[in-house]
Amino acid sequence: xxxxxxxxxxxxxxxxxxxxxxxxxxxxxxxxxxxxxxxxxxxxxxxxxxxxxxxxxxxxxxxxxxxxxxxxxxxxxxxxxxxxxxxxxxxxxxxxxxxxxxxxxxxxxxxxxxxxxxxxxxxxxxxxxxxxxxxxxxxxxxxxxxxxxxxxxxxxxxxxxxxxxxxxxxxxxxxxxxxxxxxxxxxxxxxxxxxxxxxxxxxxxxxxxxxxxxxxxxxxxxxxxxxxxxxxxxxxxx
Amino acid sequence: xxxxxxxxxxxxxxxxxxxxxxxxxxxxxxxxxxxxxxxxxxxxxxxxxxxxxxxxxxxxxxxxxxxxxxxxxxxxxxxxxxxxxxxxxxxxxxxxxxxxxxxxxxxxxxxxxxxxxxxxxxxxxxxxxxxxxxxxxxxxxxxxxxxxxxxxxxxxxxxxxxxxxxxxxxxxxxxxxxxxxxxxxxxxxxxxxxxxxxxxxxxxxxxxxxxxxxxxxxxxxxxxxxxxxxxxxxxxxxxxxxxxxxxxxxxxxxxxxxxxxxxxxxxxxxxxxxxxxxxxxxxxxxxxxxxxxxxxxxxxxxxxxxxxxxxxxxxxxxxxxxxxxxxxxxxxxxxxxxxxxxxxxxxxxxxxxxxxxxxxxxxxxxxxxxxxxxxxxxxxxxxxxxxxxxxxxxxxxxxxx
Ligand SMILES: Nc1ncnc2c1ncn2[C@@H]1O[C@H](COP(=O)(O)OP(=O)(O)O)[C@@H](O)[C@H]1O
Ligand SMILES: [Mg+2]
Numbered sequence: 001x002x003x004x005x006x007x008x009x010x011x012x013x014x015x016x017x018x019x020x021x022x023x024x025x026x027x028x029x030x031x032x033x034x035x036x037x038x039x040x041x042x043x044x045x046x047x048x049x050x051x052x053x054x055x056x057x058x059x060x061x062x063x064x065x066x067x068x069x070x071x072x073x074x075x076x077x078x079x080x081x082x083x084x085x086x087x088x089x090x091x092x093x094x095x096x097x098x099x100x101x102x103x104x105x106x107x108x109x110x111x112x113x114x115x116x117x118x119x120x121x122x123x124x125x126x127x128x129x130x131x132x133x134x135x136x137x138x139x140x141x142x143x144x145x146x147x148x149x150x151x152x153x154x155x156x157x158x159x160x161x162x163x164x165x166x167x168x169x170x171x172x173x174x175x176x177x178x179x180x181x182x183x184x185x186x187x188x189x190x191x192x193x194x195x196x197x198x199x200x201x202x203x204x205x206x207x208x209x210x211x212x213x214x215x216x217x218x219x220x221x222x223x224x225x226x227x228x229x230x231x232x233x234x235x236x237x238x
Numbered sequence: 239x240x241x242x243x244x245x246x247x248x249x250x251x252x253x254x255x256x257x258x259x260x261x262x263x264x265x266x267x268x269x270x271x272x273x274x275x276x277x278x279x280x281x282x283x284x285x286x287x288x289x290x291x292x293x294x295x296x297x298x299x300x301x302x303x304x305x306x307x308x309x310x311x312x313x314x315x316x317x318x319x320x321x322x323x324x325x326x327x328x329x330x331x332x333x334x335x336x337x338x339x340x341x342x343x344x345x346x347x348x349x350x351x352x353x354x355x356x357x358x359x360x361x362x363x364x365x366x367x368x369x370x371x372x373x374x375x376x377x378x379x380x381x382x383x384x385x386x387x388x389x390x391x392x393x394x395x396x397x398x399x400x401x402x403x404x405x406x407x408x409x410x411x412x413x414x415x416x417x418x419x420x421x422x423x424x425x426x427x428x429x430x431x432x433x434x435x436x437x438x439x440x441x442x443x444x445x446x447x448x449x450x451x452x453x454x455x456x457x458x459x460x461x462x463x464x465x466x467x468x469x470x471x472x473x474x475x476x477x478x479x480x481x482x483x484x485x486x487x488x489x490x491x492x493x494x495x496x497x498x499x500x501x502x503x504x505x506x507x508x509x510x511x512x513x514x515x516x517x518x519x520x521x522x523x524x525x526x527x528x529x530x531x532x533x534x535x536x537x538x539x540x541x542x543x544x545x546x547x548x549x550x551x552x553x554x555x556x557x558x559x560x561x562x563x564x565x566x567x568x569x570x571x572x573x574x575x576x577x578x579x580x581x582x583x584x585x586x587x588x589x590x591x592x593x594x595x596x597x598x599x600x601x602x603x604x605x606x607x608x609x610x611x612x613x614x615x616x617x618x619x620x621x622x623x624x625x626x627x628x629x630x631x632x633x634x635x636x637x638x639x
Contacts, residue, residue, distance in 0.1 A: 054630045082551020093546045097254040107550040
């Protein structure tokens with residue numbers, strides 16, 4: 001589903017180039033569960049943002065579903081994010097003035113889904129994350145774990161094929177974090193491709209495939225429990 | 239995206255910041271209210287003047303002795319005019335068929351006394367036809383009798399009556415003007431100011447008596463009522479011809495038509511209204527800057543939200559839409575508040591000064607709302623584009639508020 005080949009991402013900071021990603025090659029098949037680990041500043045978020053088409057690579061090729069994203073217009077990329085990709089962030093990013101249901105409806109509002117269908121699908125998504133009784137609460141009335149569950153409902157309400165989570169438990173206590181992990185792993189089990197960025201080794205170890213970054217370079221890409229091997233997992237240049 | 243949803247989302251954004259929203263609504267409101275009020279004042283002034291002239295009747299010619307030379311280089315070389323006399327008036331009545339009524343006027347100020355009570359008033363010498371030409375109404379008694387030009391009789395204005403005869407029936411009483419004595423035969427119904435002359439403060443006496451009283455040989459002016467509006471130009475020409483013939487071939491009178499005077503006033507007051515509207519428009523511009531500022535603050539406060547919208551698939555254009563609709567909503571709301579405030583203030587002014595109608599024209603009200611909406615569109619453009627240009631990643635991780 002995803003093919004990264006020779007990806008570089010370089011930022012200019014005060015005239016100096018900061019090379020956040022260097023020659024990243026990665027193939028992710030539909031339905032995979034992948035964790036991206038590495039020290040702070042190693043380029044994890046940059047990679048995830050590229051995968052989510054929120055950012056464009058400085059060099060290299062990124063093909064999503066067989067299509068080269070570099071050739072896509074802003075509009076096509078927005079469309080891709082809208083229909084194919086769901087995001088979950090460390091800081092939830094709920095709109096404070098909207099209710100839980102309102103936040104879940106948001107992607108559908110901008111996609112032009114009619115109100116009646118929107119309400120129904122939002123209710124389903126909230127039921128899926130176990131928040132039906134909280135549908136009319138505002139984010140400030142919800143616990144951190146509940147807020148993240150609303151964010152997950154929002155991320156999957158458009159039925160994307162790829163769910164990207166950047167430190168989804170980084171701001172939660174361990175019990176709530178646990179619930180979140182169970183939730184997104186359950187969705188992965190139903191076929192959703194899942195990429196989780198984390199620097200929590202316990203969380204990272206749960207993924208069937210683990211990618212390790214250091215200074216913007218992929219230093220390891222291995223199936224769970226099999227160090228240094230690439231058994232059963234596509235690896236390298238597309 | 240459906241427009242109703244865009245609208246609802248933008249309105250929600252405004253509801254999130256009630257104080258800020260109401261302040262900028264107030265800013266636009268003040269601008270719009272001043273547009274409404276000031277154009278209302280200008281327009282009211284125009285209506286007032288028009289109405290005053292209309293009360294004269296629309297078929298009026300005014301003859302004034304002396305020729306104001308509006309063309310040519312030397313207005314100083316004006317011919318010494320012949321007197322405009324009562325015999326001229328009689329000749330006009332006889333020889334110009336289009337004239338239905340003609341009233342000679344002579345006036346001056348004088349002190350009018352009743353016993354020890356005295357008062358400076360305008361003394362107008364005229365004939366009965368004045369009553370009909372100016373559509374005067376009598377409170378009590380009657381006006382000067384028909385065909386009487388010289389008699390010790392007078393008709394007094396309502397305020398003169400109140401001040402000189404408090405609590406006394408003035409009919410049959412004597413007033414003194416200088417050495418002269420006049421018997422009061424009527425009181426004019428109160429009417430207020432009419433074309434620069436306060437009819438409540440006059441004393442009207444027969445015209446020949448007035449000429450002798452003021453020791454004048456020439457009338458001040460002659461009011462002519464023409465049979466039909468269409469006959470005005472023809473009668474105007476005939477009047478000038480007759481008077482030239484009687485004044486040794488010199489054209490030494492000025493004839494004003496009410497239309498000419500009115501259109502001059504209309505022009506002047508139209509310019510005034512436009513100037514007032516211009517001043518008010520400046521305050522709208524200032525309100526627009528206020529909106530821009532508010533929207534810029536809003537954009538910088540909501541970078542996370544903007545980043546999130548982009549992440550869930552909102553296009554840059556949709557983000558522009560959200561913030562533009564917010565700005566337009568803000569300013570249009572202000573426009574409506576302003577229109578209501580302006581109209582309300584107009585009502586209050588009208589209650590205080592009933593003679594002076596404040597009529598905001600409908601075009602000004604519609605324009606104010608449309609303009610305020612456009613102000614929002616114009617000044618919302620920059621913040622909205624700024625919001626859309628934000629890099630989604632930067633917006634998401636940017637400084638938390
Ligand atoms: N927009 C940016 N401008 C400049 N430097 C950036 C930007 N985004 C990331 N970086 C730099 O790129 C590197 C990788 O950042 P990031 O992907 O956020 O790391 P991680 O998520 O692994 O902590 C860091 O050195 C960071 O400072
Ligand atoms: Mg990060």
